[in-house]
Amino acid sequence: MFRRNACFASILKERRLINKRLLDVHRKNKITMFDNDFIALLPEMFLINATILLLIYGVVYSTVHKVFEPLVRNVAWLGFSSILITLILLRGSPLTTANLCYNNLIIDNFTYFFKVGLLLSTACIILMSLQYFQQEALTAFESIVLMLMSTCSMLLMISAYDLIAMYLAIELQSLSFYVIAASKRNSEFSTEAGLKYFILGAFSSGILLFGCSMIYGFTGVTNLEELAKIFTAPYVLRPLSDSVMLNSADASWSGVFMGILFIAVGFLFKITAVPFHMWAPDVYEGSPTYVTAFFSIAPKIAIFANMLRVFIYSFYDPTWQQLFVFCSIASMVLGAFAALSQNKVKRLLAYSSIGHVGYLLIGFSCGTIEGIQSLLIGLFIYVLMTINIFAIVLALRKNRFKYISDLGALAKTNPILAITISITMFSYAGIPPLAGFCSKFYLFFAALGCGAYLLAFIGILTSVISCFYYIRFVKIMYFDTPKTWILYKPMDREKSILLGITLLGITFFFLNPSPLFLVTHQMALSLCI
């Protein structure tokens, strides 16, 4: 330990030198370091302030006037517009690549596109939840504020460059999530979901933190860049240096390995990969539908960004790969088989999202540039399809759309919506020429490229099996004679626009996929190089 610390001391000295040089440069330009941080973090800061202001606004307004119901919509619109402003600020940010706050945060192409994706999907979810508040007479404007709060923390998560910054961001996000899961106070299911999520989430956060502290204990650093140096060293530097770096035969190596393992488990829990998925179906089913939509989209984006940064960039090492291969296979298989027997829509979607996480993990466990790129493409298309299907689930309300069999008469009562569902389901199943196929094809390509034949093979088997339940939607709508005729209320304009855009995206993505491929390639490159 002593020797290693000596080594780190040398690294630290080097860093101090660099910082000093940087400071000199800044002094010459008459800019202090904080200025740059301020400019670069303007979007995040704006969103945090807007969230706090919205909270104050909500509290004051709801106690002064006794108008509850319009208030939620009001706050939602304000939240929506503040997210759009954040997006504009992000777009207009003069800095594209920088390490901020003493190397605690980073911005580059990778974080930029992830942040744009996250903000857009949050905006979509706020849009689709507008009508829900009205119909359910839900008065909780706090849920919108909490959604914004968790979005802020997810923005920070995406750009986290230090284990501590990462943990803090994840915690803020999780805390907001526990509350919104239980935001429908008069529903037992919602409370149950919140409680379950809270207990298991706290447990997994603990494991994550434990992993971080183990890494810190055995290496003495928490910064991802320093970690990256240390983890590259055993392979690159060993012949040159006299083995002060980590050595896989060393006893401390197993400690570091355990740390990585714990961190991985913490992350896998948050993205609902099997075998850490137990909470997901209950939480997804119990929470209010718009919260389910939020849970199955936004945290996946942020956590995948964070995972890529931590595992591909820092812990660049094949030891963790087997764990992800296992989780990927397990998620695909469980997602395919468990969804077969589900009758409730939200539960089925939960299992389908578990399955999709399995597919995304194929790209993750490859670890190559193609793998990362395929993961990003898969993630984008998954988000597109999930926004679409949840907008539909929210739109179909008599009192609620709970069972799949409720769709029976939809093809007669609302043919366009029925076609939309069928196209989305075919896309989920990965039938060409829809968008879902493009993501699967590239994932399998990446798997074959890095020699993970088993992953590709099992992915193909499970995607055939999962076809059964995706096609079941089509079957129920078109082929069966409906047992019940349910007339749904018409949906609002926001959702129909959202549905139109996502449906066009899913159907015609095939015609011009190259922009997405180029963007994801750029992201993957900026992560790897």
Add this chain to the structure above:
Amino acid sequence: LPKRQSGVTFRKACELAFKRSIPPFFEPLGAKPFFLKNKEYVSMLQNINPFYSSLSLSALILFPLLGGLFVSFITESKIRTIRIVGLCTSFITFLYSLFFWLEFDNSTPKFQFVETIQWLPYSNINFVLGLDGISLFFVILTTFLVPICLLVGWSSIQKSKKEYIIAFLVLESLMIAVFCMLDLLLFYVFFESVLIPMFIIIGVWGSRQRKIQAAYQFFLYTLFGSLFMLLAILLIFFQTGTTDLQILLTTEFSERRQILLWIAFFASFAVKVPMVPVHIWLPEAHVEAPTAGSVILAGILLKLGTYGFLRFSIPMFPEATLYFTPFIYTLSVIAIIYTSLTTIRQIDLKKIIAYSSVAHMNFVTIGMFSLNMQGIEGSILLMLSHGLVSSALFLCVGALYDRHKTRLVRYYGGLAQTMPIFSVIFLFFTLANMSLPGTSSFIGEFLILVGAFQRNTLIATLAALGMILGAAYSLWLYNRVVFGNFQPNFINKFSDLNRREVFIFLPFILGVIWMGVYPEVFLESMHTSVSNLIQHGKFY
């Protein structure tokens, strides 16, 4: 090789006729407009006539799709307009596809009308469209059958009439795209996307409750097979860095890799053909699909498998093809004899024709894997002929089903007395189905037997046995349905075919006789491409 003549003369005749029809426009200016030189005159002709030489495959693919889009904006209540628009679209597509045949150059094995549209330039995957002697007739068969399908559903389709038209138009453009596509990955994309409209056609317009099972079987069997092909394509892409067929044909894979890839492709195509252990979906899907669905299934979708063998497996993996030839022979012979015997004891009219389709398609695979001129050309011809004959037989069954709402053979009998026109047409196609000389099937099966005999006498003999069995079930079926006692207990109202139905059958009859009497018109376009295929794989 016999020299081709008539195509060129026909084309020249067309050009001449067209040129003659133009001058009246310019009559005031003299026979030829004074301000145009001879060359410019021709190019102007090309501009006036869209079909003159600027034939574009992408336009052929897009046209039905646009028609479908247009139809989707007309309200359901104007059903007559919808039908006419749909029919016109498909009919114009058919005419347009005929111009490709006219313009087709028989003397080159290269792909013609090649178009490249950038798709993923960064990964080197592009839309590459093109036709050669092998794919040309499948495109024409497709465009020929779709108007027929729309006509068949003219009055018999009662629910979701608009969607019926749209589904068939979308299906048409997807199928044309499959046959034109020269890029492996995009071939796969269209090969699979055919599933969606077909699944919906079986499920929505099928007749009984069992249709759901049939649609599921159709969908999942095909999907399961073809996902392995996807893996193989990705492997090829990974190894060579391209999926362009024209480049891949110049690539040679190691023998072991070829065998692996061949098996993966086989898994997909064998389901479509269908070869024996995976043929279960076919009788189900045929029986439950609406008449037009059966026509498309038998006429085109079954050909996708054999076309795939011919286009991809045989030229890209020649050594693996030779390695697996005995395997294919065995499976095909088992299929021919087994399904022929099965056909004899079926009692459902559609199932009988479906099983006989399996037998014929396995005849095709034998011919294809005999890997000589006669065998392969015979197999293409038999595919075309089967596309006409079995489609027409399904139409016959559909005509009966529309009237009496049953497909069970035992309820029918003595139709010769009550439906004379139908009986004659049904007799014609029954005879064509058992490949009577003078009909198209005879040419195909004869050529296949000639080809197979050169390779393996035993296989040829066993396959010929299938022809005898075919005669047995065809004639027996005809006997039971048309002759025998009139059965007033079951069926007491009769009406013969109406004018629309007779007009539907006429082109089929003409086609069958044309191909049976003078097949050279079709064969001459194939000669160069097929001999190139054989040369390429060094099969001689």
